[in-house]
Amino acid sequence: MRRYQWVPLDIIRRTIGLSESEVSYRLGRLMEKGMVRFDTVPYEGYSLIFQGYDTLALLSLTRKGTVQALGSLIGEGKESVVYEALGLSELALKFHHVGQRSFQSVRVNREYMQEEGHCPWVFASRRSAEREYEALQSLHPAVSVPLPVDINRHTVVMEFVPGATLNRCSLECPEEVLADILRNVRLAYGKGIIHADLSEFNVMHDGYRSYLIDWPQWVGTDHPNAGELLLRDIGNLTRYFQRRYGIEVKTGEAFSEVTG
Numbered sequence: 001m002r003r004y005q006w007v008p009l010d011i012i013r014r015t016i017g018l019s020e021s022e023v024s025y026r027l028g029r030l031m032e033k034g035m036v037r038f039d040t041v042p043y044e045g046y047s048l049i050f051q052g053y054d055t056l057a058l059l060s061l062t063r064k065g066t067v068q069a070l071g072s073l074i075g076e077g078k079e080s081v082v083y084e085a086l087g088l089s090e091l092a093l094k095f096h097h098v099g100q101r102s103f104q105s106v107r108v109n110r111e112y113m114q115e116e117g118h119c120p121w122v123f124a125s126r127r128s129a130e131r132e133y134e135a136l137q138s139l140h141p142a143v144s145v146p147l148p149v150d151i152n153r154h155t156v157v158m159e160f161v162p163g164a165t166l167n168r169c170s171l172e173c174p175e176e177v178l179a180d181i182l183r184n185v186r187l188a189y190g191k192g193i194i195h196a197d198l199s200e201f202n203v204m205h206d207g208y209r210s211y212l213i214d215w216p217q218w219v220g221t222d223h224p225n226a227g228e229l230l231l232r233d234i235g236n237l238t239r240y241f242q243r244r245y246g247i248e249v250k251t252g253e254a255f256s257e258v259t260g
Contacts, residue, residue, distance in 0.1 A: 001119035006045025053122065054095050057155035066150040066157055067091065079128065079216075090160035091149060094132070096216065098124040098154075125154035128216040132156055135193060135215035143187045144180075144211050161213070163206030166240065171205065174245040181210050181237060186258040188212070189230065192221045198233035200240040231255050 001007060013023045027046055030036040035052030039045065061067040070093070071084030079098045085091040099121035133156050136148035146158040163169070171177050181203055188195065195202075195218055202214035219229060234254045241247040 001048060001122060004045060005119070006039055006043060006047055008043070008045050012046065048122070050095070050097050050121075050125075053125070053154060057095070057153040058093075060152045061093075061150065061155065061157065064150070064152075066152075067093065077214075080214075084160060085157070087149070087157070092146065092158050092160045094129070094156045094158065096125040096128040096132070096154040096156070097121075098128045098216075122154075129154045129156050131218065132214075132216040135218045138191060138193060139188055139215075142191065144184045144209060145215070146211060146213060161204050161206065161211050163204050163211075166200035166203045166205060169205050171245070174241055175247055177205060177210055178237065178241045178247060178249065181212070182234070182254055182258060184210065184212055185230075185233065189221060189258055194219050194221060194223070194226055194230045195233050196229040199236040200244075203237075227259075230258065234258065 004011065009020065009023065009027075012027070013020050016023065018026075027036060027038070030052065031038060033051075035049065035055060037047050037049050039047070058067065058070065065087075067085050067087050069086040071086065073081060074084050074092070075082035079096060081095050081097060083093045083095075085093045129151060133148050133151045136145050136156075136158065139145045140147050146161050148156065148158050150157040166177075185195070185198070195212060195215065197214065197217040198212065202212070204211040204213055219226060223229070231251065235251045238249045238251045238254055241249065
């Protein structure tokens with residue numbers, strides 16, 4: 001799929017060394033299971049789709065022993081789905097599905113996006129997962145983020161974080177929670193990392209502790225737009241707490257505390 005948007009049958013047959021009838025039979029089974037798609041435009045060919053890519057990653061992770069059982073769906077966004085899983089402890093499996101709905105906007109808004117053959121969503125999803133895993137490895141345990149456990153293809157395995165995102169919580173001590181979140185933003189900044197997509201939708205709270213999640217869009221503090229992106233992150237948080245809880249924290253002051 002690096003060379004073809006739709007892979008011709010004869011290319012698949014020559015690559016894996018099976019007869020045409022055997023390859024056609026196996027492709028038919030995969031299409032029945034929703035893992036591969038066939039199309040005739042602009043020419044006849046086959047394409048791996050996300051359910052197939054998810055299965056490949058899950059197969060590798062189970063063979064490796066990282067994952068022993070897959071649980072229920074616990075989250076779904078525009079660019080990922082998250083499942084409960086079981087390994088040596090409770091886990092969360094995040095399958096990055098970048099470009100499934102709006103690849104062109106992803107290409108514009110993600111600096112790590114590049115042209116790579118004719119399968120941009122595979123590259124985009126894998127690179128998105130790699131970036132998130134890299135951030136989690138750099139930040140944990142100094143910053144309150146999920147513990148990264150493993151990665152395969154476009155799938156990040158991390159510790160299961162209980163609780164809910166801020167937009168679904170009713171906080172008893174919102175001032176303390178906001179202060180704790182900003183403290184973690186400052187700690188991440190001290191490690192040279194800015195979230196760049198922070199809001200009430202990607203901060204989780206379990207009743208005791210806040211966790212900053214969803215890191216594929218992070219940038220370094222040396223990025224040309226670092227200040228602007230950090231200010232936007234902090235502004236999203238301060239506006240939310242003011243709107244939801246009536247807490248007035250000036251964005252500029254919070255920004256100075258984070259960067260000071």
